[in-house]
Amino acid sequence: xxxxxxxxxxxxxxxxxxxxxxxxxxxPDRQPYYVGSWVYxxxxxxxxxxxxxxxxxxxxxxxxxxxxxxxxxxRFFNSLHFWSVQLFFIFMVLHLWGQYFMAGWRNxxxxxxxxxxxxxxxxxxxxxxxxxxxxxxxxxFIALNAKDAMNxxxxxxxxxxxxxxxxxxxxxxxxxxxxxFLVVAHIVMVRARGVVKPIDPEGARP
Amino acid sequence: xxxxxxxxxxxxxxxxxxxxxxxxxxxLAVAGVGVLAILVAAFLSSPNxxxxxxxxxSQTDPVDFVTTATGELAGTTTxxxxxxxxxxxxxAYQHWGPFAPQAWFGVRIPIDSANAYVIDPLKHAAFTNSTxxxxxxxxxxxxPDQQAAWLDAYTKALAAATVKDGNVTVASGDYGPLxxxxxxxxxxxxxxxxxxxxxxxxxxxxxxYTQPLLFMGDGGYFAGLAANxxxxxxxxxxMNETGTYPGQTWLWLYTMWYQVxxxxxxxxxxxxxxxxxxxGIVLLxxxxxxxxxxxxxxxxxxxxxxxxxxxxxxxxxxxxPNGQAPGRPASxxxxxxxxxxxx
Amino acid sequence: MESPATYLHWGFIxxxxxxxxxxxxxxxxxxxxxxxxxxxxxxxxxxxxx
Numbered sequence: 001x002x003x004x005x006x007x008x009x010x011x012x013x014x015x016x017x018x019x020x021x022x023x024x025x026x027x028p029d030r031q032p033y034y035v036g037s038w039v040y041x042x043x044x045x046x047x048x049x050x051x052x053x054x055x056x057x058x059x060x061x062x063x064x065x066x067x068x069x070x071x072x073x074x075r076f077f078n079s080l081h082f083w084s085v086q087l088f089f090i091f092m093v094l095h096l097w098g099q100y101f102m103a104g105w106r107n108x109x110x111x112x113x114x115x116x117x118x119x120x121x122x123x124x125x126x127x128x129x130x131x132x133x134x135x136x137x138x139x140x141f142i143a144l145n146a147k148d149a150m151n152x153x154x155x156x157x158x159x160x161x162x163x164x165x166x167x168x169x170x171x172x173x174x175x176x177x178x179x180x181f182l183v184v185a186h187i188v189m190v191r192a193r194g195v196v197k198p199i200d201p202e203g204a205r206p
Numbered sequence: 207x208x209x210x211x212x213x214x215x216x217x218x219x220x221x222x223x224x225x226x227x228x229x230x231x232x233x234l235a236v237a238g239v240g241v242l243a244i245l246v247a248a249f250l251s252s253p254n255x256x257x258x259x260x261x262x263x264s265q266t267d268p269v270d271f272v273t274t275a276t277g278e279l280a281g282t283t284t285x286x287x288x289x290x291x292x293x294x295x296x297x298a299y300q301h302w303g304p305f306a307p308q309a310w311f312g313v314r315i316p317i318d319s320a321n322a323y324v325i326d327p328l329k330h331a332a333f334t335n336s337t338x339x340x341x342x343x344x345x346x347x348x349x350p351d352q353q354a355a356w357l358d359a360y361t362k363a364l365a366a367a368t369v370k371d372g373n374v375t376v377a378s379g380d381y382g383p384l385x386x387x388x389x390x391x392x393x394x395x396x397x398x399x400x401x402x403x404x405x406x407x408x409x410x411x412x413x414x415y416t417q418p419l420l421f422m423g424d425g426g427y428f429a430g431l432a433a434n435x436x437x438x439x440x441x442x443x444x445m446n447e448t449g450t451y452p453g454q455t456w457l458w459l460y461t462m463w464y465q466v467x468x469x470x471x472x473x474x475x476x477x478x479x480x481x482x483x484x485x486g487i488v489l490l491x492x493x494x495x496x497x498x499x500x501x502x503x504x505x506x507x508x509x510x511x512x513x514x515x516x517x518x519x520x521x522x523x524x525x526x527p528n529g530q531a532p533g534r535p536a537s538x539x540x541x542x543x544x545x546x547x548x549x
Numbered sequence: 550m551e552s553p554a555t556y557l558h559w560g561f562i563x564x565x566x567x568x569x570x571x572x573x574x575x576x577x578x579x580x581x582x583x584x585x586x587x588x589x590x591x592x593x594x595x596x597x598x599x
């Protein structure tokens with residue numbers, strides 16, 4: 001590289017990206033032959049379920065939180081959102097089981113695993129605020145019951161589960177942004193390092 | 207140990223690669239999951255039990271409503287004696303030894319139960335009702351001891367109350383203005399007025415339901431409906447859903463702790479018991495979540511995958527005789543055999 | 550679907566049939582994913598690492 005531009009941050013970032021995440025790693029058309037098990041699809045179908053959660057969620061948020069109570073089309077989109085969330089958690093946990101039994105954190109991939117656990121936690125929080133936003137009996141009871149855990153932990157005054165406006169705002173904007181950002185980071189990390197090799201029979205250390 | 211600095215070229219040197227279409231796989235996944243979700247949504251719909259209102263509560267179980275309202279006035283309900291963040295009730299906070307985060311931030315969501323749920327709504331109703339106005343005056347000018355005596359007598363009488371022509375009837379006794387106050391409050395509630403007053407609180411726009419929810423939560427009617435649907439905390443409620451629908455199965459471990467000692471007993475263990483179960487379980491689950499995140503660094507937990515044969519199923523091609531696992535017979539293509547020079 | 554679910558009570562475990570179905574279903578799907586043959590993992594392909 002030209003010495004005259006060697007202090008450039010932009011150049012350094014681009015060079016780092018070229019080194020760690022070149023296009024043919026981001027969008028590969030080859031993969032190791034050992035990635036030949038159905039267990040490997042759990043990750044991508046989790047992403048697929050998340051896509052449907054977001055799409056159905058966008059439709060619901062466009063028409064407002066009361067819509068699905070009054071409209072049969074709205075009820076369908078609520079159902080789509082409900083079942084996509086179920087599928088999202090089912091596939092995510094299957095993906096977690098698979099990655100655990102494959103010890104997917106080996107060879108420098110500990111951060112990928114940790115981000116995955118954070119995604120799990122933030123997803124639970126997102127789903128929780130979603131259940132609180134339903135404006136039905138379930139939402140009422142969840143709010144009344146959960147407030148004790150929040151208050152006991154000292155955060156109930158700042159995270160008031162009985163405050164629909166606060167929970168709804170967190171659910172439709174702040175938390176989905178968090179989940180999406182973390183999922184993108186998780187995928188980038190997987191693409192940058194590639195799929196971890198099988199556990200070596202000779203017992204290489206993780 | 208392979209470091210993070212290693213490039214994929216170095217990491218995969220000698221590994222046999224096969225064609226792979228990432229975008230096709232992604233689109234197939236989105237289409238497949240979409241079809242599944244749409245079909246299940248169309249055929250099974252989703253749970254939606256209508257919310258309880260103070261109106262339906264007071265119409266369906268007027269005795270429970272009046273008992274709860276009397277308790278709010280007396281300060282004996284759960285919310286009236288809750289402590290932070292709703293009010294300053296001494297020693298009413300969950301703590302584990304000296305650790306008491308509930309008490310750290312004080313009263314940040316002030317709820318004055320007696321005024322919010324009884325006196326203020328009745329003042330509104332007394333605007334066109336001078337008899338009620340007189341009762342309210344009688345109540346507010348009485349001494350605290352006199353009020354306590356009336357409340358005590360009325361509460362005891364309510365235990366055997368009956369409903370006659372929509373009115374809550376108790377045995378005769380000296381309850382002061384309480385009977386009239388409560389029968390008026392019941393009337394306001396049954397017409398929906400209390401839902402409005404408690405939610406709106408004098409404003410126009412409102413999205414915070416703290417007040418009406420706490421009031422309903424203090425009653426037995428709401429709790430009974432929840433128990434019917436197995437939503438209560440002692441019935442693994444956190445993972446359950448109304449109707450015949452799956453709930454939040456991922457919360458199984460969180461809700462499990464509420465069903466087992468020490469969180470089910472009053473004596474408990476190491477200072478953790480039923481009284482501070484919420485705090486104790488939040489701490490426990492926080493620790494367990496951290497442990498899950500740190501599995502790559504925890505001995506035994508990170509070694510279990512190596513000990514179990516599950517990975518041998520997943521990677522059976524690799525461990526097969528013509529696979530590329532190290533230690534295979536020499537007849538197998540050795541590692542690094544056909545690596546072409548880098549372009 | 551709107552009436553409350555029936556529950557299985559086994560010792561201290563109390564679980565709804567829908568939830569049990571989801572969990573058992575997950576175990577079955579995981580087991581199938583472990584053993585089901587994966588198409589075309591390219592035994593015949595001899596495409597080397599770069």
